[in-house]
Amino acid sequence: MKLTAKFRTKTSEGGEGAGHPPSRAEAATGRSDDARFEDLLERALRIDVPPTGTVKRRPRVTWEWTRMALAAAVVLAVGLTFSKLQDAAYFGSDDLASDVMAHVRHEPAALVSTREAVSPAALDKVLQSAGARLASLDRPVTYIKLCPFRGQMVAHMAVQGQNGPVIVILLPEENVDVPMPIDEDGFVGTIVPLGAMGGSFAVVGEYAGDLQSIKDQVADAVRWRL
Amino acid sequence: MTKARSELELRRDFEALTRTYRDDLYRYAFWLSRDRQLADDVVQEALLRAWKGFETLKDPGAAKQWLIAIVRREHARYYERKRLATVDVADVEQHLEATTEDPELEDMRRAILGLDDQYREPLALQVLMGYSTREIAELTGLKSGAVLTRLHRARAQLRAAIGLTEADSAEPGK
Numbered sequence: 001m002k003l004t005a006k007f008r009t010k011t012s013e014g015g016e017g018a019g020h021p022p023s024r025a026e027a028a029t030g031r032s033d034d035a036r037f038e039d040l041l042e043r044a045l046r047i048d049v050p051p052t053g054t055v056k057r058r059p060r061v062t063w064e065w066t067r068m069a070l071a072a073a074v075v076l077a078v079g080l081t082f083s084k085l086q087d088a089a090y091f092g093s094d095d096l097a098s099d100v101m102a103h104v105r106h107e108p109a110a111l112v113s114t115r116e117a118v119s120p121a122a123l124d125k126v127l128q129s130a131g132a133r134l135a136s137l138d139r140p141v142t143y144i145k146l147c148p149f150r151g152q153m154v155a156h157m158a159v160q161g162q163n164g165p166v167i168v169i170l171l172p173e174e175n176v177d178v179p180m181p182i183d184e185d186g187f188v189g190t191i192v193p194l195g196a197m198g199g200s201f202a203v204v205g206e207y208a209g210d211l212q213s214i215k216d217q218v219a220d221a222v223r224w225r226l
Numbered sequence: 227m228t229k230a231r232s233e234l235e236l237r238r239d240f241e242a243l244t245r246t247y248r249d250d251l252y253r254y255a256f257w258l259s260r261d262r263q264l265a266d267d268v269v270q271e272a273l274l275r276a277w278k279g280f281e282t283l284k285d286p287g288a289a290k291q292w293l294i295a296i297v298r299r300e301h302a303r304y305y306e307r308k309r310l311a312t313v314d315v316a317d318v319e320q321h322l323e324a325t326t327e328d329p330e331l332e333d334m335r336r337a338i339l340g341l342d343d344q345y346r347e348p349l350a351l352q353v354l355m356g357y358s359t360r361e362i363a364e365l366t367g368l369k370s371g372a373v374l375t376r377l378h379r380a381r382a383q384l385r386a387a388i389g390l391t392e393a394d395s396a397e398p399g400k
Contacts, residue, residue: 153304
């Protein structure tokens with residue numbers, strides 16, 4: 001029987017006994033219902049917790065990229081069970097490049113190879129929330145998400161290069177004086193300073209070939225919102 | 227050598243801490259945000275921050291409260307930046323796994339999702355985290371009386387939502 005039905009039955013009784021103190025049996029029933037209510041409440045709040053990094057994001061497209069994304073998820077899971085704690089850089093507090101790579105590893109869905117571009121509305125929505133504008137690029141943006149990063153919300157994008165996705169993370173609050181190279185776990189890239197405009201952006205991919213052109217395009221296309 | 231051992235111990239302690247509390251931190255973040263992906267992000271970011279500051283945590287007994295406060299702050303940061311519009315309960319129900327074998331549970335979860343933030347959070351802290359009224363008050367900056375009132379109203383609304391009329395509608399202290 002449904003608990004709710006039981007509750008309804010109990011509380012709809014009113015005619016004969018209404019206005020009288022509850023009998024011992026009624027009081028006992030009330031306590032029992034309270035206990036069941038509390039039990040149900042606790043069970044309802046204790047939702048299932050997915051293993052780290054397995055929260056459903058975007059569908060993967062090719063098996064090759066699926067395997068890579070799964071591998072990245074496994075790396076992430078292992079990292080977050082702290083067997084990777086030996087690697088201080090993973091949690092390195094002051095190393096922007098390491099934090100960028102930790103974030104890239106945490107977002108395997110962005111590494112999917114696809115030609116399906118995100119909608120302009122979705123792109124604009126995230127960019128607006130991240131305090132950025134972006135003129136159109138000549139390659140499709142296939143992933144966009146607003147992400148927490150070092151205490152700020154930033155736009156995390158994937159731009160499709162000829163050899164697969166290139167991750168672009170816009171960092172309006174991260175000022176760097178000179179380009180910072182990234183070369184870690186098979187990924188290469190750069191954190192690019194934006195000069196007088198302030199801030200920077202990270203460009204990271206598995207193949208160096210696409211990086212330069214995407215980096216140049218983004219550098220021209222990005223503006224911060226006031 | 228001594229420093230290395232000390233760091234190893236630190237990491238081992240942090241690993242044990244996160245193993246103990248991660249699930250409940252995730253649940254707390256989910257009931258704050260009503261979004262699984264966001265809850266995952268918030269917890270990951272909060273744990274990164276916690277690790278960075280772990281050395282400064284002097285009282286191991288305060289670790290749970292410390293972690294909860296970091297998750298709460300991280301969640302607030304997200305909302306400050308995102309300036310979220312009103313969330314429709316129908317949109318967030320997709321984040322609950324189907325439990326068709328237990329419709330009561332589904333009814334209750336929908337009802338909790340429908341609670342206002344100001345009622346849902348203290349309820350989660352009390353039931354999930356075992357927080358006392360005083361502890362909830364300290365974390366949220368409310369007075370104990372206000373916490374009691376919110377907890378009472380939260381339960382009253384849930385009872386009404388699942389078809390149980392609150393037998394005793396008197397609020398605490400009234």
